[in-house]
Amino acid sequence: MLYAPLPMHIPDGFLSVLVSLVLWAATILVVGYSLRRVGQDLGERQAPLMGVLAAAIFAGQMLNFTVAGGTSGHLMGAAIATILLGPWAAILVLTTVVGVQALVFQDGGLLVLGANIFNMGIVGVAVSYFVYRTFQRLANGKPWGIFVGGFIAAWASIFIAALAVALQLAFSGTSPANIALPAMGGIHALIGLGEGLITVGALAFLYATRRDLVTAGEGQVKASSAVWVAGLLIALALAIASPLASAHPDGLEWVAEQRGFLDAAREPLYNVIPDYVLPGIANESLATILAGILGALIVFFIALGVAYTRRKRGTAS
Amino acid sequence: MHIHFLDPFIAGQSAIHRLDPRVKFVLAVAFILTAALTPSGAWPVYVLLFALAMGVIVLSELGVGFVFRRAVLALPFVLAALPVIFTLPGVPLFSLSLGSWGLTATADGVERFVSIALKSWISVQIAIVLSSSTPFPELMVAMRAARVPRLLVSIFGLMWRYLFVLADEAMRLLRARSARSGATGLPGMKVGGSISWRGRVAGGMAGNLFLRAIERSDRIYVAMLSRGYDGEVRDLPLPPLRALHWLVLICGVALLGMLAIFGFLFYG
The missing domain is CATH 1.20.5 (Single alpha-helices involved in coiled-coils or other helix-helix interfaces)
Structure with a gap:
């Protein structure tokens, strides 16, 4: 119950060092930029709001509802955080949640923490933002945009993040792409429905009690087309790369070549002691x-x- | 019912408990990095890493059984690596036939799989020792020493402070729901309406929790302002590392470096 039940927190040992470090670098860049942006937008209110909301997302992951056969639906929270707070603050909130889960509860590893923050924080938030904003524009201010957009944003954040996890496992040589992608994608396409239902329920509650948070929340005011484009690109890249990679696991051949390259680089070292x-x-x-x-x-x-x-x-x- | 059992920290007086949190943090990450760098099939290195982890567990006086029980939690993810047994090309080891389906396991595949499982199991043991022997404020000291931006560290700190408060609220919400929907806990008893209805109820609870959190954060902010908060995070300078802790740090990193080089040279 205390652990996020999504098989999405990668433990240590499952990603190669190269993949871990590259994703750490990307994560540090994006989180650093988010800190600056949120500092400008929220000012000194930032620390208490982010801290308490991160705690709420963490605690919210305890809320579950039974689905069938002993399984239950849970919340990851990327979509709802994005809708309520806007993309930059949501990235910080999820960074904090995933960081504490790894540091304190071993829910996800330490060396791969960068990858976990990238998947759940950055990919999840960017995709949610892209989907939600798109539906908002389509609905043109009508309330169905909030609910339909919220449901699909929540579903997509889970599904696309799962594809990202599967691709990283495949790149690391831990799991073959043609099995990992359909398996992770399939499971999370179902889990995402639970996320969508809870997100819509939460939005309905907030729409009834504090409409200002939903309709004029930070997510609406601080519209950012850069994040919208990033979300579109991430979603497109993963949606296109995934079937390709799983249909042609040989398409990952260049990774193997990279491995070969690394081996070659290591050769002289080995020859020192033949x-x-x-x-x-x-x-x-x-x-x-x-x-x-x-x-x-x-x-x-x-x-x-x-x-x-x-x-x-x-x-x- | 309070949720203080959430905190994995266990008070103690062992050598590991007393080690400077910065040294502990760096060594834990270096250990996990070494395990990640170890090529698959380098069994002697794995044995030595495991012995090192065991030594640290014994030194921490947390109890080997306790750490092993908690380490099991990380195991389900191993399923993700299972297919590699059958897909990596190599010397065939054994075949499974599921109806018309045939699967052939290869020696290389098994080697890769066992290596991944071992790496993750050993790494999670070290992470458990770190979090069980270091209270959260000391982990924050380690984060500061690791040059995590101050603002992010203070967000972490506030999150930890209010995690227990909000987890209590979440548990009250869950208790209220079970009281109202007559959850009996008996197997086979249906609870509540359709799936989408149950999802909406859980969602309402989540919305409720967020609303309370946002309003609480407003009150906290006002309380902070009235105590002179001006948006600047101030903290005491970090104390210098004692010579003994420097020694532990250098010896530990050297030892792990040697193990990593050993693995690379002979099995890379």
Whole structure:
């Protein structure tokens, strides 16, 4: 219950270091820019509003409703945050939520935190914003734009973010594209319906009680065509790349080439010590066994030391 | 019912608890980076990394069972890597036939899969030790030392402060819903109307929660203003690292660097 149930928080070990670092770089750039933008828009109100809303999104992820067969619908919150706060503030709120989930609750890894913030914060928010704004313009101020737009924005934020996760796994060589993409996409196309229902429910409640938040909220005032275009591009890129990559897993061949390139770069390093595993050890399984013995000894002596200091502390007090 | 059980921090006096949070944070990230850099199939390196993680768990006096139980939470994601067993080209190991479907597992695929699972399992253990032995304010010190923008750190701090308040509110909402819709907890009892109705109710609760949060943030802002807040985040300068902690930091990074190089040289 305390953990976001979406299989979308990538743990450590599932992304290659290259992919993790590239996404960290992208995330740092976007979050840094968002901090500046939100600072201009909200001024000193920023810290309390963002902090408390991040807590609300985190707590809101506990709210669930039963669907069928023991499964339940939950909230991720990218769409509702975008609709209420506008894209830049929503990115900060989701960065905080995903960051605390990783730092404190191990919901998602630390090295891959950049990727997780990118998927849920940046991709989720940009796509929500693009869909929601588009429907707002189509509806031309009529309320159906809020609800239909909100539902589809919430669904798309989950679905597209899941495609991003699957592509990153494929690039890392962790999961083959032709399986990961349909699987992640299919599951999240269903999960997204739950997100959509909750988002519409929340919007309906807010529309009835505080219409000003929904119709004149920060998301409306601070219209940003750059984010709209970014959302369009992200959605298009992932929607086009995904079927391509899953139909032709060989299309990821250039990644393999990159891997080959990295291996080649590593070759001279390896040649420094040719045919030579460890001083005096020629066998790989022997090396593993030795490592095991060494490791067991380390742990044994640490345990001994801890037990000793504990006893000393016990007698001292 | 209060939700303080949310906080994973467990008070203690162990060597790991007393280590400077900045050193702990850097070493945890370096450890996870080393695990991520280790090529698949470099078993001796994995064994040594695991031994290192075990050593840290023992030193932290949190209990091996506790850390292992919590580490299981990260395992379901392993499913995402399962197909790699069958799709990576290599020496065939065994075949499964599901009706007309045939799947052939390869040795390379199994090696890759086991490596990914091990990496993620060992990494999550270290992350658990970090969060269970470091109270949140100390994690914020580590974030500041890692040059996270001050404003973002203070947003994190406020979020942590009000997380428990709002999680309590969310639980009150859930309790009120179960009271009104007669949830019995008995299997087979249907609760509430159609799916879309249930979704709307949950959504109403979420909207309610957001509304309360926005209004609460207004009150907090006013309270902050009346105490002299001017938009500037001020905090005490970070204390210098003690020599012993420097030593731990340098030795730890050197050790992990050696393990990473070892993995690269012999298995890369």
